[in-house]
Amino acid sequence: MSGTRVPAGDTAVLSVQHLSKSYAQLRAVNDVSFQIARREIVGLLGPNGAGKTTIINTILGVLAPTGGVIRIGIFDVARQRAAALARANFAAVYATLPGNLTVRENLRFFGLIYSVRGLTKRIELLLEQFELTTLADTKCGVLSSGEQTRVALAKALLNAPELLLLDEPTASLDPSAAQTIRGHIRALAQQGDCGILWTSHNMYEVEEVCDRVLFLSRGKLLLQGNPQRLPHEHGVRNLEELFIRLAREPLMQRESAPR
Amino acid sequence: MNVRPIAGVVLRQCYLIRGSPVRVLPMFAWVAIDIVLWGFITRYLDSVSAAGINFVSTLLGAVLLWDLFTRIMQGITTAFLEDVWSRNFLNLFATPLRISEYVTGLVLTSLATSTAGLITMLLLATLLFGLSYFALGVLLLPLLLVLTCFGIALGILASAMVLRLGPASEWLVWPLPALLSPFACVFYPLSVLPHWMQAVAYALPPAYVFEGMRAVLAGRAPATAPLVYAVILALAYIAAAAYGFSHVYRYAVRSGLLARYSAESVS
Secondary structure (H helix, E strand, O other): OOOOOOOOOOOOOEEEEEEEEEEOOEEEEEEEEEEEOOOOEEEEEOOOOOOHHHHHHHHOOOOOOOEEEEEEOOEEOOOOHHHHHOOEEEEEOOOOOOOOOEHHHHHHHHHHHOOOOOHHHHHHHHHHHOOOHHHOOOEHHHOOHHHHHHHHHHHHOOOOOOEEEEEOOOOOOOHHHHHHHHHHHHHHHHHOOOEEEEEOOOHHHHHHHOOEEEEEEOOEEEEEEOOOOHHHHOOOOOHHHHHHHHHHOOHHHHHHOOO | OOHHHHHHHHHHHHHHHHOOHHHHHHHHHHHHHHHHHHHHHHHHHHHHOOOOOOHHHHHHHHHHHHHHHHHHHHHHHHHHHHHHHOOOHHHHHOOOOOHHHHHHHHHHHHHHHHHHHHHHHHHHHHHHHOOOHHHHHHHHHHHHHHHHHHHHHHHHHHHHHHHHHOHHHHHHHOOHHHHHHHHHOOOOOHHHOOHHHHHHHHOOHHHHHHHHHHHHHOOOOOOHHHHHHHHHHHHHHHHHHHHHHHHHHHHHHHHOHHHHHHOOOOO
């Protein structure tokens, strides 16, 4: 299934074409294609083991695909890795920043890795934006999970990325903190030139934040569309019901069904 | 290569050292203990042996050079393991950082910490036991160069082993210098080894260093050709180790090993 095309004249910040990843007998990702435009938030949904993190890892260049092409802007991740990844960043619930460095030290370290210009000012701005100023000299390892998430998001915005990958960014946050973070990210997409790929198991959050969702099951992209309209188009009440139906539906039945 | 990412890798290690006395102490303590221990052993041997043999120069000098090599190797490995221990691979390798920049950062960190250790050893050996490295003259520079290069090569190789075999394999890499020491002829001439061990020794740059050191201290003229060969051999080992690390990294990206290093519970 091909992803929605980005309007002519507007370069996609992410273009994934016919992406596949196999491990021996297992096809973790099977011919997945999609694009993300500037200022667009795309939700990548699917049950555990669907291949969401595999897709994110291939985009980040830490996992080589078996087939297909991934471009961040105009740069091919496989052939122009450094140029492509300089335009992207990510935050993931399973990739916390080193706990033995303070918040400021971590931001300075990653800022240098991304060759950020005006780094000191950028760090101060992000500390303020994510309400981390009072925690700047605290070691990340002793922060609460919510505070660690805010640090990870600050790090993810250090290089003002064109593509932001967020793997369950609000998984460990209380509802109030999660709402604040969603507001930050929504504002980032609306005001900046950033495209965002977001994975979450919280369908309420996905409906609130995402412009478009992609449903993935057993490595295949099953369907995509507007998260508000998609449930009604498939005869269910909301996104959560649609998720459950797709997750439980055998793949063969889904493939043979008319679209 | 871009300088800023390399500076980032070095700065991270500086932050870790600055923030932790546990990391500062081993830079000085173990080498100081080695020098003091071997200093008294050599002083005792000097007092009971026949005149003409200077154990301080031969044995204590050898200990100092071998410790420098070990520190350089372990400096690189420890800096790499900091990223393993803090589960930082995904954060680190999902950036524009190139492998050459990362490894260069690790090497520079190790050279800085090893230099601190070398200065400590030189001060202790000179002030407490009267060891004079001026006896080696300009020969000291190629000796240090060979051991530094081979230490870098072994450090990169050890890091590649940990990347390929997993975090638990750090227990395999710590004893590597001890494994090589019988072949490196640190304390005895190469001629005392059996033939098969001599063949191995000729393939290891440190063996030429310690042979050269003993020749000069015994009053013989230093042989230039073996030292030039040792420098070339050590540089070749660095090239091979860097290729090995790069090869293991590509395998880790292809197989999913790198991603799993951080995200064992992928969804």
